[in-house]
Amino acid sequence: MKSITQKTTPDSTVSVPREVPRTSRSAERSARAGHWVESLRNSDVNRLWAELHRIVSNHPLVRASRSAGLLIEEGASRAYTDLTQELFVQLLTKSRFQHYLDTAMTNAEIECEIGQIELTNL
Secondary structure, X not given: OOOOOOOOOOOOOXXXXXXXXXXXXXXXXXXXXXXXXXXXXXXXXXXXXXXXXHHHHHOHHHHXXXXXXXXXXXXXXXXXXXXXXXXXXXXXXXXXXHHHHHOOOOHHHHHHHHHHHHOOOO
């Protein structure tokens, strides 16, 4: 009777791909975050406005509201501009900008707080 199992020898030509290190989630978030600390220290209102508008324009709840027709606007970006203005005034009124500096928050932390807490509470 003949055996159905075969003896195999390891093939030395098989290459196993090396693991590619993943960047951490916080590192990715930091890379995407705006220049909040620098803008706040320099009182660069135009840059702060641009960063806030970027967050508002890309926020999933804002985009979903617009798609559902809940945000009525004359122009394509009018709703985003109105929400950005409302967010800016809210942050200013609550002294959040100063709080970010006083607590030495990083750009990523500021961006996260604005997007996840402040904008969501509008």
